[in-house]
Amino acid sequence: MFHNTQNDQVNPCFLKLFLIVALAVSTTLSLAQEKKPIHAPDALPGVELEMLTPDYWIGLNIDADNIIMTPEEIKEFNQKNRTNTRTNGYIRHNNCI
Secondary structure, X not given: OOEEOOOOEEOHHHHHHHHHHHXXXXXXXXXXXXXXXXXXXXOOXXXXXXXXXXXXXXXXXXXXXXXXXXXXXXXXXXXXXXXXXXXXXXXXXXXXX
């Protein structure tokens, strides 16, 4: 059945069936594995660990305690960004508003 009796070779039908079954099993096993989420690296290239702390960025600004924008200025700034054609597509596409 598995061997061709005339020249002692594997039957071509058996070989095809074996390959089909092997492919089906490997596909099923790969689909059955749970997909794991992809996480961003802890630090990107060129980013020092200290840059991941607020103190680093606050230390760069001499006037870190001064108010940069009032609540009204922040609202105006955000409104301009929402209507800006350069950022509008990104903001709407990513459900930022």
